[in-house]
Structure formats: C-alpha cells, structure tokens
Amino acid sequence: DQQVKQNSPSLSVQEGRISILNCDYTNSMFDYFLWYKKYPAEGPTFLISISSIKDKNEDGRFTVFLNKSAKHLSLHIVPSQPGDSAVYFCAVTFRDDKIIFGKGTRLHILP
Amino acid sequence: DAGVTQSPTHLIKTRGQQVTLRCSPKSGHDTVSWYQQALGQGPQFIFQYYEEEERQRGNFPDRFSGHQFPNYSSELNVNALLLGDSALYLCASSLVVSGLRVGELFFGEGSRLTVL
Numbered sequence: 650d651q652q653v654k655q656n657s658p659s660l661s662v663q664e665g666r667i668s669i670l671n672c673d674y675t676n677s678m679f680d681y682f683l684w685y686k687k688y689p690a691e692g693p694t695f696l697i698s699i700s701s702i703k704d705k706n707e708d709g710r711f712t713v714f715l716n717k718s719a720k721h722l723s724l725h726i727v728p729s730q731p732g733d734s735a736v737y738f739c740a741v742t743f744r745d746d747k748i749i750f751g752k753g754t755r756l757h758i759l760p
Numbered sequence: 761d762a763g764v765t766q767s768p769t770h771l772i773k774t775r776g777q778q779v780t781l782r783c784s785p786k787s788g789h790d791t792v793s794w795y796q797q798a799l800g801q802g803p804q805f806i807f808q809y810y811e812e813e814e815r816q817r818g819n820f821p822d823r824f825s826g827h828q829f830p831n832y833s834s835e836l837n838v839n840a841l842l843l844g845d846s847a848l849y850l851c852a853s854s855l856v857v858s859g860l861r862v863g864e865l866f867f868g869e870g871s872r873l874t875v876l
Contacts, residue, residue, distance in 0.1 A: 653802075683864060692764070692850055692867030693803065738802050747793070747816050748865060750802035 652676055653741055655751035663759050668726040670754050672739030675720065679741040682715060683748065684724045687736045696737075697724070726756075734758045762787060764868035766851050772874045773841050781836045781871045785853030791815075792834040793865065794826060795850040803850055809834050810856055838873075846875045 654673045662668040670684075680701040685693035699706040699713045699722070706713050712725045726733055739751040765784045773779050785792050791810045795803035805818035809828035823839045832853075838845055849872075852865035 655802075690869065692852075692869050693865075694867065695864035698864065747805040747808060747818065749805065750795075752800070752802045 651751075652749050653739055653751040655737075655739055655754050657754050658752070659755040659757065661757040661759055662729050664731060665728045668724075668729045668733065668756055668758070670724040670726075670737050670739075670756065672722050672724075672751055673720055674722070674739075674741050676741075676743075677717070677720065678743050680744065681742045682713070682722050683740040683742070684711075684713060685738040685740060685750070687738065687753070693738055729756075729758045731758050731760065764851055764853050764866050766849075766868035766871050768871055769869065770872045770874075772876060774876050775841055775843060777841050777875075778837065778839045779841060779873060781838075781849050781851075781873075783834045783836070783851030783853075783868060785832050785834070785851075786866045789853035789855050789866065790832050791854045791856050792828060792832065793852045793854070794834070794836045795852065796820075797848040797850055797870070799847075806836070841875045843875050846873060848872050 652675050683698040684696040686696045687693040697708050697711045697713050699715050704715050715722045736753045736755050738753045740748050742748045767782045793808040794806040797803045806820050807817040808815045812828045825837045828834045848870040850870045852867045854865050
C-alpha cells in the first residue's frame with residue numbers, strides 16, 4: 650500500500666521552461682515533506698522541504714507547494730536547466746519517524 | 761569533510777549466502793538509516809540505528825539485521841539471500857538532537873547487490 654504516489658514515471662520539459670513534478674500522499678498525519686534528486690550512480694541528495702504549517706517554500710529556482718486538503722505537493726523548477734535532468738523523489742515523514750519515499754519521476758530537460 | 765561512504769560498491773552473491781554491507785556516516789552525524797532500492801522503485805526503509813540500537817524498523821524480515829558501532833558506523837547483514845534481495849542498498853546519515861531529527865538525510869552512493 651503506497652503512502653506516497655508519484656503517478657508520472659517520466660516527464661520531458663524544454664530547457665528554459667517550467668518543470669512541475671507532482672506527488673500525492675495518503676496520511677494526513679505527515680507533517681514534513683521533502684524532495685530528493687538522484688543522478689545515476691549517486692545517492693539521492695536533498696533538494697527542498699516544507700513543513701505542514703506552510704503552503705509554499707522557495708529556494709532559488711525550486712519552489713515546493715503543499716495542498717494539505719488535497720494531500721498533494723508539487724515541485725516547480727523554473728527555469729529548467731540541463732543539469733536538472735535526474736530522478737526526483739517525493740518523501741514524507743511524521744515528526745521523527747522514518748522517511749517514506751515515492752517511486753520517483755525521471756525528468757528529462759530537452760535542449 | 762567526508763560525506764557518507766559505503767562499501768563495497770558492487771558485489772555478487774548466490775542464493776542462500778550471507779552478505780555484510782558497511783557504512784560510515786557523515787562527520788558529526790549520529791544516526792544511520794538503511795534503505796533498499798529495487799529497480800524502478802523508490803528507496804524502501806529497512807531500519808535506523810541510533811546510540812547503537814535499532815530505533816525503527818520497516819517491513820523487512822528478520823533475515824535483515826544491522827549493527828551500529830561506537831564510532832557511529834554501521835553494518836547491514838542479510839542472511840539466506842534470495843533472488844529478490846538484488847537491489848541498491850543505500851545508507852543515509854542524519855543528526856538527532858533531543859530526540860528529533862535535525863535536517864535532511866545524507867545518502868551514500870550505495871552498494872549494488874546482485875543475487876544469482
């Protein structure tokens with residue numbers, strides 16, 4: 650039973666345009682939401698996070714939006730760059746509990 | 761500042777054998793978590809070690825066991841290997857202060873296990 654769902658296995662976006670990656674979760678108790686990025690042959694690296702008390706968090710080109718009523722979060726990357734091509738994992742946690750990851754979305758930035 | 765290091769990077773075993781994977785956490789981190797990432801899947805939580813004790817455990821059988829040493833490094837042991845244990849095993853470190861995790865997980869590059 651997946652608690653974190655990333656329904657798009659892959660996404661292709663033109664360089665310079667906006668990339669939007671989506672994630673749905675099932676448990677309203679989760680209070681901290683994260684995005685990780687993974688390149689081939691490397692471990693995942695933390696990208697950005699948001700607490701359940703907020704609905705938006707920005708860090709440079711990356712913005713995460715949280716819609717608690719819909720149990721949905723999204724990651725916006727603007728403008729998209731070639732180095733953004735990677736697998737993006739959505740992850741959730743409750744207080745100090747384990748971090749639960751989605752299956753990931755592979756983002757391709759097209760030249 | 762060394763990040764999370766894992767060894768070995770690749771290994772091949774046969775069914776029924778046992779394997780030990782090793783992890784050194786990022787400097788200053790006291791907590792180690794282990795994840796299994798099968799092909800096409802996200803990382804699945806195996807267990808977490810803090811103060812040399814298993815703090816949390818995911819939905820994995822007892823064939824999966826671990827240990828944390830006084831220097832915070834950790835080992836993951838898998839007994840009676842099955843074909844389905846073939847995966848990338850990721851170690852992640854973090855810092856816990858007053859019972860709460862501070863900041864994100866830092867992952868190593870992983871150990872890729874192939875079971876034949």
